[in-house]
Amino acid sequence: MTLIPLAAFHDNYIWIIEDKDSSGIWAVDPGDAKVVLNFCQSQQKNLEGILITHHHKDHTGGVQKLKQTFDCQVIGPKHLSHLITRGVEQDDIIEIYGRQYRALETPAHTLDHICYFSDAETPILLSGDTLFKGGCGRLMEGTPEQMLNAMDRLKQLPDHTLVYCTHEYTLANYRFALSLDPENETLITENQVCQALREKQAITLPSNIALEKASNPFMRSHLNSIVMRAAKQLNETPATTSIEAFAQVRRAKDTFS
Structure with a gap:
């Protein structure tokens, strides 16, 4: 099984799930039908299914035409009954x-958001707009x-x-991350790797859970040094509870430039 990224809009990726023994494919969050239709035509593939993580138009805009x-x-949050x-x-x-994928409800970016997790020899998480490389989704x-x-x-995943x-948000996420965690050697190194990839117009994904942690x-956001720097950026007093600390880091990202 292979996951292939198709670029859409300004910075979206539509992931194609392909199996070498099948002429069919699945598409994850096809916001643009034309991108998937062009892929199917050029590769002589048949679209057999669609996974939706949440209702935003850049993730669902192509579903009706493809369907x-x-x-x-078409599999996704229950309330999207029209799709x-x-x-x-x-x-x-x-x-x-x-391969089995388990639905994980992760309401926050949207209240209907679902990630899909496959616990195989090489586990896979289709994280939609919940977890990005170096970031997380806005609280819409x-x-x-x-x-x-x-x-x-x-x-807690492997x-x-x-x-x-x-989304290809990695470099913007890393600029913010480095403002809070400037001595993090893992972050510094990965930022350099991703800058080189983007200079070649290459994708920075996938990430992995170890790298994100x-x-x-x-x-x-449980680390005092990160909360202290987020509070300083916001000109606020550092938060003292885990939820307030996370909220402070999120607010700092929302206002970061």
């Missing part, structure tokens, strides 16, 4: 080319407590889990 064109399965053929919730299992509908809960749950998010400020 009509291929008569494929899906099957709604899923926490711990529901989806099987794609012999949910609360800091919900996003902190999501980060804490994802931190360290070697590959993380496939849906070592470098992502939203998985490290």
Whole structure:
């Protein structure tokens, strides 16, 4: 099984799940139907299914056309009844080319957000807009407590889990991360690697859980040094509880330039 990134819009990725023994594919969060249609035509593939992580248009905008064109399965949050053929919730299992994916509800960026986790020899997390390389999603509908809960749950996944998010936000995330964690050698090194990749127009993904735990400020908001620097950026008093600390780091990112 292979995951192939298709660039869409300014900085989105539509992930294609492909199996070498199948002429079919699945698409994750196809915001732009044309991108997937072009891939299917050029590679002579048939779209058999779609996974949706949340309702935002840049993740769902192409679903209706693709569904009509291929008569494929569409799996996602239950309330998207106009788009899906099957709604899923926490711990529901989806099987794609012999590999099982478990739905993980991670409300915060949106209240309907679902990640998909496959615990195989090489675990995979399709993280949508919850966990980015070096960052997390904006709190468009949910609360800091919900996003902190999501980060804490994802931190429990195996360290070697590959993380496939849906935006090329890495360098911007790392600029902020370095402002809070300037002596973090893992972060410094990975930032250099990703800068070189982007200079070649190459993708910086996937990440992995071990790297995120070592470098992502939203998985490290329990560290006093990070909270102190976030508070300084905001001209605030440092937070004293875990939820307030996470919220302070998130606010610092929201206002960072």
